[in-house]
Amino acid sequence: MLKVQEIRELIKLIDQSTIDEFTYETNGTTVTMKKSTATKVSEPQLTEIIEKSQAIETENKPNAVVEVEKNIQTAENAQEQVQAQVNYDAEIVSPMVGTFYRAPNPESDPFVSVGTSVSSETTVCIVEAMKLFNEIEAEVSGEIVEILVKDGELVEYGQPLFRVKSM
Known part of the structure; x- marks a missing residue:
């Protein structure tokens, strides 16, 4: 299972790179990240996702991987909503x-x-x-x-x- 620090490092690396989509698989765990060049997930949203991931990790839920993937999907949806809201000049x-x-x-x-x-x-x-x-x-x-x-x-x-x- 991926640790929160590893997820943070992946997010930072993807954020700093020119890669738009990234999938990471290890030990049966899959993490997919997508980013848009127009807008990024805000710091509060990222912090919320990391906090949720930490809570999942500390509870040792068997579905932790699924929960982390859901949190990442939530972040992607939030990013898409921010993009859709920018409808003005x-x-x-x-x-x-x-x-x-x-x-x-x-x-x-x-x-x-x-x-x-x-x-x-x-x-x-x-x-x-x-x-x-x-x-x-x-x-x-x-x-x-x-x-x-x-x-x-x-x-x-x-x-x-x-x-x-x-x-």
Whole structure:
């Protein structure tokens, strides 16, 4: 059975190499690793997988190999989900701390919705700071693909508000 340290070393070696897919077999144990050049599994996800593998190893489960392979498959699925989520070219961020509003007043329609085309001068929202209502412009051209903040929510400086796909 592979030890956690051996799995870590394999992951590091594959990560540092240009190899996209790797299969390792020893003593009836098979480990398959695949990577994408666009995005990698994040450090927290990798840490979680290693912790699960350590727990399996310490419990001496007879199906430990199967469990490790499932954890590696989970990491690959997480990586694919991250890739699928990257469906935008730019983010519109808050230029200040304040309260986010999608519309000029509660009775009005929102400035933009998912699917709305915007230009760099298009007002996309209002951020209220110290009783001043600041209209925020897109500063990019494209189509709104995701709204990341709820109406009335507090936002921080630099916090992403919208995701935009260039057309």
